[in-house]
Every structure is written in structure tokens, then in C-alpha cells.
Amino acid sequence: MDVSYLLARWHFVPEKLTAFGFHADHGVWTYAAPLGDLGVELHVTLTENTLTLHVYDPDMGENYLPFEMPNDTGAFAAAVREAAEAVVRRLQDECTVQADGTARIVAYARAQYGTETEQPWEKYPGFCTLKTPENKWYGLVMPVPAKVLGLAGTDTVTVLNVKAAPEKVVALPDGRHYFPAYHMNKKHWLSILIDSDLPDAAWQELLQESYSLAGGKDWRGTAWIIPANPKYYDFRKGLEENPCITWKQTGTVRKGETVYLYSAAPDSAILYKCRAIAVDLAPESGLKAKRMMTIAKVEAYPDDLLTLERLKPYGFHAVRSGRRLTADIVAHIEGLVTAYKNEH
Structure with a gap:
């Protein structure tokens, strides 16, 4: 669940985050703890521009998706949300100070418009x-x-x-x-x-x-699809073990834009939705790339959800290089995801 809009008012204090139980790695702060006796864990990821929450079910080995579905009114889902909201309130009380006027505007403009x-x-x-x-x-x-x-x-x-x-x-x-x-x-x-x-x-x-x-367009509707070959890099392991990874930058990806990672055969499907949190980075020595970017995982998808077959009506017959997605393609992708969440 993306709650980055909260950064418009909150200024997080590093020392207080550490005391709360967060761990920092290259500008990315992460926190994980059980939610009471509910049998699930709350995972929080904080960067300069983003604040995301996920509830992880260790028994199932995957995120508890009903947490991110406001229309799920089940008793257990409601209890999970209530427990998570209590942690977020503690986080605000114990780790933040009120941002001044300029900081609030700057944070809001970054989160809302990139x-x-x-x-x-x-x-x-x-x-x-x-x-x-x-x-x-x-x-x-x-x-x-x-x-x-x-x-x-x-x-x-x-x-x-x-x-x-x-x-x-x-x-x-x-x-x-x-x-x-x-x-x-x-x-x-x-x-x-x-x-x-x-x-x-x-x-x-x-x-x-x-x-x-001023003619500004909805930057949040701007997204990319980028191929990843599991034969050369185990990106699943990379994104499961780390909140973000460094990747070869495609085209004019901007900070804050959505990046869908498409896994080549035998998967032939979009497996992750990520957000670019740093762009135009210098490549590491030995890498054949002009620029690199850091992407943070937003959510993972089942292997059989966003398959190439389901993308073909929108002109996808292969994903061999990164490309910018039009608003209708993004709407199609997100529609499939929403339908899946509603069914499960």
C-alpha cells in the first residue's frame, strides 16, 4: 500500500527511525515486525520520496493482499488494517517532526506530481x-x-x-x-x-x-515495461531479499515513474511492479550500460496473471526492450490486478 502522501506533513528523524527498529541501506529504510498475535507481519519501506506498507503472511509465503483492498470488509482484514494503522500512528508519534511550510509543499509536489x-x-x-x-x-x-x-x-x-x-x-x-x-x-x-x-x-x-x-500531465500514469532475463540475473531473489535493486536504465525513465518488470521465457509475464527512486546513475565498472537506475518493489504478481497472452490485445507479441506504456495499457494491467485481488 502506497502512503507516500503522508510525507507531505511528516519529516522522519533518522535517529528515531533506528530506535523504532528500522534498518537503513543506501537511503532505503525498512522495518518488519509481527502485527500482534494475528500471525502476519507488517513490512514498511521508506525512501526520500516513498512510504509503502505491506502485510506479509509467513505461513503462505506471500503478501496478504486483502490488506490493500479497502472493499474487503472481512473481520480478519479489518483487524489487520486496524493493527497496521496503530503502528503507523506510533511511527508518526515517535519518529517524525512536523515539516515546515516549504518542506511540506516540496514533499507533496514530489509525491503527487514527481x-x-x-x-x-x-x-x-x-x-x-x-x-x-x-x-x-x-x-x-x-x-x-x-x-x-x-x-x-x-x-x-x-x-x-x-x-x-x-x-x-x-x-x-x-x-x-x-x-x-x-x-x-x-x-x-x-x-x-x-x-x-x-x-x-x-x-x-x-x-x-x-x-x-500549466498543462501538467498525470505523471503517475506514466509507466514502463522492462524485460528481465532470469537466466542472467535472479531478480526474484534480488527483490525478495532487498526492497530495491539497481537496474540498467531504459530511455528517459524519470524518478517516481512506474516500472513493470517482465520476465522472459519460460515465465513470459510481468512479475513485479516497481517504482524508480533514483535515475541517471553512473554504471558500475565493467557493466555495459550508459546509465543505471534504482527501482523499489511496489508489489509482486502471480506468474499466471499478467502473461504475454493477456497483453497481446494491446500489441504485445514480445518484450525484447524497454518501452513506455500508454494510459490504456496501464489501465488494462491495473484492471487485471484489481480483478484478481477482488477474486482472492
């Missing part, structure tokens, strides 16, 4: 630009003196500038939460005071609108 912020002005190191994959601005985060917004005091406050519909640019400014755009076109942009009692959901909704107005 955005890596930029600090383009040396004179203003605290200013962060938010850009769509097409390199269009949809946000600007600025620490500014309160007085530039007409507020009393000498404090520095966090402001988020967003694009907005003309009627909102006129109607929203109230001198408390919303203001005419500071340092930007006041006909099309709006300033939001983050250091206030404004709920995060309010600025997140406006940031979504700004992303759309």
Missing part, C-alpha cells in the same frame, strides 16, 4: 520553483517578510504562488490566507500564506488546479 524543485536564484536560496514535466511553472515557494503581504510583524512567512482561474484570483484574496500574487502576474497568479491556520488540503487543491492550468 516534481524535483529547483532553486534558480543564488541570491534567494530559499525560493523553489515547481515545474511540470514540460518545464512550465505551476508554483513558486518563497520565504518572504510578512510586511510584503501587508501583515504586521517582522517574521518571515512561507508563501506559495499558484496559477488560478481569473475569478478565483479576484475572489479569494482575503488578507489572511490568500493575497494578490507577490512578485508575479496578478491577473493569473495568487499568493497563499502557508504559515497560517489554512488546512493543507486547501492549498493542495489550488496547486492541483495550477498544475492543470
Whole structure:
């Protein structure tokens, strides 16, 4: 279960994670512990950009899938979710501190849109630009003196500038939460005071609108299928023993994008869904690759679920090299997965 959206508010403290029972390996933090006397284990994986939960059934030797299915109302599944949520609350209480305004915005933009912020002005190191994959601005985060917004005091406050519909640019400014755009076109942009009692959901909704107005596409719909040959590398063992592995980078895979690992014959099926957590890495000595990437396992699939035969209606007759997937293919894949989960 991907709960990366929680990183928009939480800042994890490494020392506290260690005390909680996490182990770190190359920037990936992992935690595993039994869930009470339920006979299953909670596995948590934390990276800079992702936070995922899985419940593992040691008797079955596989993940307990009903945990990730909200429509499963069985008593045992409900008990597992309740126990897992209790651990997550402990994790928040014991291992995190409240992120400041800028950190919350940056974390949310990264998790929601795959955005890596930029600090383009040396004179203003605290200013962060938010850009769509097409390199269009949809946000600007600025620490500014309160007085530039007409507020009393000498404090520095966090402001988020967003694009907005003309009627909102006129109607929203109230001198408390919303203001005419500071340092930007006041006909099309709006300033939001983050250091206030404004709920995060309010600025997140406006940031979504700004992303759309800037022409941003849903990056989470962007995915790749990449072949893996079990004759040359036991990737099953690699992904079962480690939360992430390093892989030859295909094309223009971006950080945060989905990577489906397709196992060649005799499997001839997609066996894993992963997420790229680091890209454009230098290859290790001796490897014939221009670039490498680190991928983290999101979930594993049964061998007979996402077979080549089931992918053929979408033009798959062989998977010999990595390719970008269209939204309809991803929807087909995820539809098969959802149907399987509902049946099991």
C-alpha cells in the first residue's frame, strides 16, 4: 500500500527511525515486525520520496493482499488494517517532526506530481520553483517578510504562488490566507500564506488546479515495461531479499515513474511492479550500460496473471526492450490486478 502522501506533513528523524527498529541501506529504510498475535507481519519501506506498507503472511509465503483492498470488509482484514494503522500512528508519534511550510509543499509536489524543485536564484536560496514535466511553472515557494503581504510583524512567512482561474484570483484574496500574487502576474497568479491556520488540503487543491492550468500531465500514469532475463540475473531473489535493486536504465525513465518488470521465457509475464527512486546513475565498472537506475518493489504478481497472452490485445507479441506504456495499457494491467485481488 502506497502512503507516500503522508510525507507531505511528516519529516522522519533518522535517529528515531533506528530506535523504532528500522534498518537503513543506501537511503532505503525498512522495518518488519509481527502485527500482534494475528500471525502476519507488517513490512514498511521508506525512501526520500516513498512510504509503502505491506502485510506479509509467513505461513503462505506471500503478501496478504486483502490488506490493500479497502472493499474487503472481512473481520480478519479489518483487524489487520486496524493493527497496521496503530503502528503507523506510533511511527508518526515517535519518529517524525512536523515539516515546515516549504518542506511540506516540496514533499507533496514530489509525491503527487514527481516534481524535483529547483532553486534558480543564488541570491534567494530559499525560493523553489515547481515545474511540470514540460518545464512550465505551476508554483513558486518563497520565504518572504510578512510586511510584503501587508501583515504586521517582522517574521518571515512561507508563501506559495499558484496559477488560478481569473475569478478565483479576484475572489479569494482575503488578507489572511490568500493575497494578490507577490512578485508575479496578478491577473493569473495568487499568493497563499502557508504559515497560517489554512488546512493543507486547501492549498493542495489550488496547486492541483495550477498544475492543470500549466498543462501538467498525470505523471503517475506514466509507466514502463522492462524485460528481465532470469537466466542472467535472479531478480526474484534480488527483490525478495532487498526492497530495491539497481537496474540498467531504459530511455528517459524519470524518478517516481512506474516500472513493470517482465520476465522472459519460460515465465513470459510481468512479475513485479516497481517504482524508480533514483535515475541517471553512473554504471558500475565493467557493466555495459550508459546509465543505471534504482527501482523499489511496489508489489509482486502471480506468474499466471499478467502473461504475454493477456497483453497481446494491446500489441504485445514480445518484450525484447524497454518501452513506455500508454494510459490504456496501464489501465488494462491495473484492471487485471484489481480483478484478481477482488477474486482472492
